[in-house]
Amino acid sequence: MINFSKYCILFLVLAIPLIISYFYMSRSLLWIVLYFLFFLTGLVFGSINICSCFYIKTMCKGNSDINAISLTFDDGPDQNITPKVLKILKKHNVKACFFCIGKNAGTNKELLKQINEEGHIIGNHGYSHSLWFDLFSLKKMKSEILNADNLIFDIINKRTKFFRPPYGVTNPTLAKVIKTTGLISVGWSLRSLDTTAKGNTGKILKRLEKIKAGDIVLFHDNISEIPEILEKFIELVKFKNIKFARLDDLLNCKAYE
Numbered sequence: 001m002i003n004f005s006k007y008c009i010l011f012l013v014l015a016i017p018l019i020i021s022y023f024y025m026s027r028s029l030l031w032i033v034l035y036f037l038f039f040l041t042g043l044v045f046g047s048i049n050i051c052s053c054f055y056i057k058t059m060c061k062g063n064s065d066i067n068a069i070s071l072t073f074d075d076g077p078d079q080n081i082t083p084k085v086l087k088i089l090k091k092h093n094v095k096a097c098f099f100c101i102g103k104n105a106g107t108n109k110e111l112l113k114q115i116n117e118e119g120h121i122i123g124n125h126g127y128s129h130s131l132w133f134d135l136f137s138l139k140k141m142k143s144e145i146l147n148a149d150n151l152i153f154d155i156i157n158k159r160t161k162f163f164r165p166p167y168g169v170t171n172p173t174l175a176k177v178i179k180t181t182g183l184i185s186v187g188w189s190l191r192s193l194d195t196t197a198k199g200n201t202g203k204i205l206k207r208l209e210k211i212k213a214g215d216i217v218l219f220h221d222n223i224s225e226i227p228e229i230l231e232k233f234i235e236l237v238k239f240k241n242i243k244f245a246r247l248d249d250l251l252n253c254k255a256y257e
Contacts, residue, residue, distance in 0.1 A: 004046065004055050004172065011039050047134070050168040050187040055175040060187035062250030064214030068243040070250040071096040071230075072188065074125055074164060076221040077104055077111040084227040086118060092234050096120050097247040097255070098221065099164040099186075102127035102148030109155050116156040121247055121255045123162035123186065124148050133166045134174070142177045149181075159257040162186050162247065184253060188218035192233075197225035208233050213242055216250070 002010070018035055046054030051061075062070060071089075076082045076098055089096055098115050100122055105112045116122055126133060127148040136144060145163065153159050163183040165174060170185070178185055190211060197204055208229075211217070217233075219226060237244065248255040 003053060004043075004175075007042060007046070007054070047169050047171050050165065050170055050185075051189070055170040055172055056165075056178050056185045058170070058185040058187045059216075059251050059253075061189040061216060062214045062245070062247075063252065064212070066243070066245060066250070067213045067241075068245035068250060069211060069213065069215045069217060069237065070245055070247040071217050071219065072099060072123075072164070072186070072247060073097070073219045073221040074099045075104070075129065076100055077108045077115065078222040079108055079111065081224060081226060082108075082111055082115070082221045085221045085230060086114060086120075088227060088230050088234070089120070090118060092238075092244075094234060094244045095246040097123050097162065097186075099123040099125040099162070100148075100152065101125050101129045102151045103129075105148070105155065106151050112152070112155050116158070119246075121162065122152055122156060122158070122160060123164060123247075123255070124152065124160045124183065125164050126166045127151070129166045134169050134171055136173070138173050138176060141173055142180070145177060145181060145183070161253075161255055161257060186216070186247070186251075188216045190215045191218045192229070194220055194223050194226055194229060197223055197229065201225050201229055204229055205232055205236070209236065211237060211240065211242065214250070216247065 015035065018032060046052055050058050071094065073085065073096060077100055098120055100112065112122065124145060127144045149160055161184050164186050168187060192204055192208060194204055
């Protein structure tokens with residue numbers, strides 16, 4: 001798929017004849033306005049579609065040849081829900097990756113240690129998960145990510161490599177931060193939409209039936225319905241004779257420095 005740089009070059013190349021026609025052929029200014037709006041629409045689509053790799057190379061799917069999937073959990077750790085999730089994972093001997101919010105890790109240090117000690121991966125999901133994260137300056141965005149990284153390191157003595165952008169949104173600023181920090185951007189290939197789980201667990205499980213080898217599945221371990229959904233989902237995957245692999249094994253890359 002086309003990336004940001006190629007998209008901008010293509011835009012400029014196509015814009016030249018349009019601008020020339022405006023000045024020398026009396027074309028309506030409306031065409032130029034519509035063209036710019038089309039260009040902006042493409043930028044927005046590239047931002048919200050993390051797996052387009054429009055701004056950042058993002059790993060959204062693993063090797064399907066090993067017949068396995070990986071579970072990932074965002075926005076924790078949560079003192080009420082995460083322990084239940086860990087109990088289910090331990091019961092089924094499944095290892096997952098928890099993309100933790102820094103401030104949540106700071107207030108749940110023992111829980112973060114438990115996640116690590118039970119063999120799961122801990123990834124970086126930013127410090128505050130601010131609604132305005134994508135509008136932060138380069139300096140502030142980098143500080144947000146490094147603060148979470150340093151806090152996690154202080155608790156488990158491991159330097160994370162996996163980073164999942166808050167809300168799954170990317171932009172040129174984040175691309176620069178990822179490049180300078182050496183982090184690996186991780187997305188997903190199957191989104192559970194569990195944030196809409198209230199009263200809709202059946203619908204979510206129906207969606208998850210599309211699971212196939214190589215998928216990276218997105219859950220949130222701060223949703224009250226997740227333990228019920230997770231238990232049934234694990235049974236579904238086993239019924240399909242698909243295995244579970246830790247994210248670093250599925251992607252064949254290191255989770256820590």
